[in-house]
Amino acid sequence: MASILAVDDSASMRQMVTFTLKGAGYEVVEAQDGHEALGIAKTKTVNLVLTDINMPKMDGIALIRALRALPNYKFTPMLMLTTESAPEKKQEGKAAGATGWMVKPFNPEQLLATIKKVLG
Amino acid sequence: MTIDLMQFRQVFFEESLEGLEAMESSLLHLDAGTTDSEEIHTIFRAAHSIKGGSATFGFHDLTSFTHVLESLLDEMRAGRRQVTQPAITLLLQAVDCLRGMIVALRDGVESDQAQATHLHQELEALWHTAPEVRAAPQDTTPDVAVETTGSTPAAGWHIAFQPYPYMLRSGNDPVRLFRELAALGSLTVRVDMTQLPPPR
Numbered sequence: 001m002a003s004i005l006a007v008d009d010s011a012s013m014r015q016m017v018t019f020t021l022k023g024a025g026y027e028v029v030e031a032q033d034g035h036e037a038l039g040i041a042k043t044k045t046v047n048l049v050l051t052d053i054n055m056p057k058m059d060g061i062a063l064i065r066a067l068r069a070l071p072n073y074k075f076t077p078m079l080m081l082t083t084e085s086a087p088e089k090k091q092e093g094k095a096a097g098a099t100g101w102m103v104k105p106f107n108p109e110q111l112l113a114t115i116k117k118v119l120g
Numbered sequence: 121m122t123i124d125l126m127q128f129r130q131v132f133f134e135e136s137l138e139g140l141e142a143m144e145s146s147l148l149h150l151d152a153g154t155t156d157s158e159e160i161h162t163i164f165r166a167a168h169s170i171k172g173g174s175a176t177f178g179f180h181d182l183t184s185f186t187h188v189l190e191s192l193l194d195e196m197r198a199g200r201r202q203v204t205q206p207a208i209t210l211l212l213q214a215v216d217c218l219r220g221m222i223v224a225l226r227d228g229v230e231s232d233q234a235q236a237t238h239l240h241q242e243l244e245a246l247w248h249t250a251p252e253v254r255a256a257p258q259d260t261t262p263d264v265a266v267e268t269t270g271s272t273p274a275a276g277w278h279i280a281f282q283p284y285p286y287m288l289r290s291g292n293d294p295v296r297l298f299r300e301l302a303a304l305g306s307l308t309v310r311v312d313m314t315q316l317p318p319p320r
Contacts, residue, residue, distance in 0.1 A: 011131055106125075
């Protein structure tokens with residue numbers, strides 16, 4: 001089964017995302033900021049990255065930019081979880097190489113449907 | 121299919137109360153006139169997380185309260201709005217109010233609605249005072265150019281789809297779009313290879 005790297009500084013959000021994804025049979029690796037996620041991604045290649053934007057140390061956009069520069073992550077789907085109040089962040093994310101974005105509030109059914117589409 | 125997230129409420133309450141602690145201590149360290157400090161980022165993230173979580177759990181009062189808070193803080197961290205002493209004082213009151221709202225939700229009791237409404241209005245009023253600079257309009261051009269040529273619904277749609285050459289570099293793939301379209305009805309795909317560079 002595909003493996004997913006879930007990155008969020010909020011413990012409750014990480015738990016909800018992991019619960020949803022594991023329930024659907026995915027393997028999930030968690031990280032609490034971009035810095036930790038980048039370290040994990042370098043030692044283990046995952047099939048999809050799902051990241052929050054606002055995080056300490058390294059934010060989601062810097063993470064996507066750093067991952068896209070790695071040979072193993074050139075074509076990996078990377079999804080951002082954004083809020084409706086930050087449309088300019090979507091543009092920044094797109095420029096960094098994000099595949100797409102989902103708008104919070106977190107909706108588990110929508111998350112699974114989107115992931116199924118990009119992992120196809 | 122419904123996935124029950126209610127079991128995560130307790131973690132959200134705990135984490136939000138911790139976030140408010142961090143927010144309060146950062147606000148107390150914040151000096152009027154500061155721009156782009158780690159403090160402002162910490163304060164923003166706390167408000168942002170509470171907003172995101174509360175919306176997920178359907179705590180609408182908490183969401184609308186933190187929404188205006190987040191908007192103000194976003195302008196402050198971007199250096200578009202000045203951090204003033206009255207603003208810091210108001211933000212500290214907002215932290216107290218949020219703490220009360222979260223504890224009330226956690227314990228299943230009524231929170232002080234009048235205080236929340238009053239503070240919410242004060243925050244709205246501050247938000248409506250024009251900041252120094254407003255955000256520039258953004259580019260909303262999509263990744264691909266799609267042209268639909270006229271046809272009647274009975275005849276279906278004829279879609280000319282021309283992805284930009286860098287489409288694959290964002291982890292996207294035209295095949296996914298075809299798959300989505302195929303799920304909507306019968307689909308015939310014809311490839312135009314005229315733009316393909318000659319093989320080397």
